[in-house]
Each structure stands twice: as structure tokens, then as C-alpha cells.
Amino acid sequence: MxxxxxxxxxxxxxxxxxxxxxxxxxxxxxxxxxxxxxxxxxxxxxxxxxxxxxxxxxxxxxxxxxxxxxxxxxxxxxxxLAIPLADNIHHVRRSLVEMGAALLVGCLVSMLSGIGFVLLLGGPAQVALSMAPKAVTTPIAMAVASEIGGLPALTAVLAILGGIIAAVLGESLLRATGVRD
Incomplete structure (x- = not known):
């Protein structure tokens, strides 16, 4: 056996x-x-x-x-993932400024909070750089981590965990804050 x-x-x-x-x-x-x-x-x-x-x-x-x-x-x-976005391009165009601002602020907060958290705890720069792209899809996060000097494998774990946490908590948080659409 x-x-x-x-x-x-x-x-x-x-x-x-x-x-x-x-x-x-x-x-x-x-x-x-x-x-x-x-x-x-x-x-x-x-x-x-x-x-x-x-x-x-x-x-x-x-x-x-x-x-x-x-x-x-x-x-x-x-x-x-671009297919539904293309199908709804008229909604995107209508809210382009608001969506752009939200994406910019969200990206900056995500990257800077991850990097800051690691550095605040005394972690190495390579780990901090691995935190920066954690809030995008796994293959993109790994490619970005590789380009900026992070650890792609660590970034993959962080991106997957982030996605799981968002899937588990996202709907409940949106419902609790009154977001329906």
C-alpha cells in the first residue's frame, strides 16, 4: 500500500x-x-x-x-472579471469620479496600512512589501510583489486570506451598514 x-x-x-x-x-x-x-x-x-x-x-x-x-x-x-464590467460600462461611466476616488483611497489605505503594520511591529522590509498588493487578485498580487521586491508566496497567502475574509464578512457588513446594491 x-x-x-x-x-x-x-x-x-x-x-x-x-x-x-x-x-x-x-x-x-x-x-x-x-x-x-x-x-x-x-x-x-x-x-x-x-x-x-x-x-x-x-x-x-x-x-x-x-x-x-x-x-x-x-x-x-x-x-x-472584466466581462461583467464591460457589460455594465454605462453604470461605470455614470459614477466614474466617485468610483475612481473610492478605488484610489481604498488602494492607498490597503497598501499603506499593510506596510505600516509590518514596519510598526519591526518586520523586515521584504515582508512589508509583500503586504502592499494583498488586496488584488492572487496572480496580480504575486506579480506586483515580485516586481517590488516582496515575497510572491507570502503575498499569495495574504491575497487569498483577504479574499476569504471579505467573502465571509463582506455581505454581513454591507447589510449592517444598509448597503443593498
Whole structure:
């Protein structure tokens, strides 16, 4: 049995299937919990895959050799986010100044608070730079971190955690503040 696992664990297809399966388990758990944002399929998948890697002693590099196809698809998925934006361009044009101001302030607060927090706690500059692009999509955050001297892997974790936190808390916070649209 051990020999079978050793052979399977280095097969890239195994880790692709494990990743997709873990995500589908997360989706099923969320549905079973009444579609509450507290049960996040991405977080469930991370916990399941991470636990499996720990239990089996599989190195991350071996896992990533199979999951890199999903990593590759993050780029096209990010580009696909432009489709709803293009479909609603008339709304964007109508509120361009307000949206631009909100985006500028939000970006500055996000970047400066992350950098400031790390530096205030005495963290190294490389970690501070890794915090700067944390509030954008993962592939963009990793590319920016690489360009400015941050750690792309750390930035990826921060971007994913930020997305999960926003997904879990965002709807409740918007509802509590009276935002409906």
C-alpha cells in the first residue's frame, strides 16, 4: 500500500483531482450549512489539501506540480472579471469620479496600512512589501510583489486570506451598514 501511495503521490493528475475534490467537498459543506458565508469552500479546500499534505508527508513542490494547472487558470479567470464590467460600462461611466476616488483611497489605505503594520511591529522590509498588493487578485498580487521586491508566496497567502475574509464578512457588513446594491 505504501508503494502505491509513493507512486500516486508524484503523479500530477492526483493533486489536480485532490484539489478539485477538496473544493467540491467545500461547496457541499457550504450548501449543507445553508449557504452561509462562514463555510467558505476555498478555506475548506485549503484545510483539506493542507491536512492531506501534512499527513502524507508530501512536499509542497510535489503538490504544486499537479495543481499548477489551476494556478495557470487564475490569470484567465482574472481577465474574465472584466466581462461583467464591460457589460455594465454605462453604470461605470455614470459614477466614474466617485468610483475612481473610492478605488484610489481604498488602494492607498490597503497598501499603506499593510506596510505600516509590518514596519510598526519591526518586520523586515521584504515582508512589508509583500503586504502592499494583498488586496488584488492572487496572480496580480504575486506579480506586483515580485516586481517590488516582496515575497510572491507570502503575498499569495495574504491575497487569498483577504479574499476569504471579505467573502465571509463582506455581505454581513454591507447589510449592517444598509448597503443593498
Amino acid at each position: 505504501h508503494q502505491l501511495w509513493v507512486s500516486l503521490s508524484v503523479t500530477p493528475l492526483l493533486w489536480l483531482v485532490v484539489t478539485l475534490g477538496a473544493y467540491l467537498i467545500g461547496v457541499a459543506l457550504r450548501r449543507a450549512a445553508g449557504d452561509t458565508p462562514l463555510v467558505n469552500p476555498v478555506l475548506v479546500a485549503i484545510a483539506l489539501v493542507g491536512g492531506l499534505l501534512l499527513v502524507t508527508g508530501t512536499p509542497y513542490a510535489t503538490y504544486f506540480s499537479g495543481a499548477k494547472f489551476i494556478h495557470f487558470l487564475l490569470g484567465p479567470a482574472t481577465v474574465a
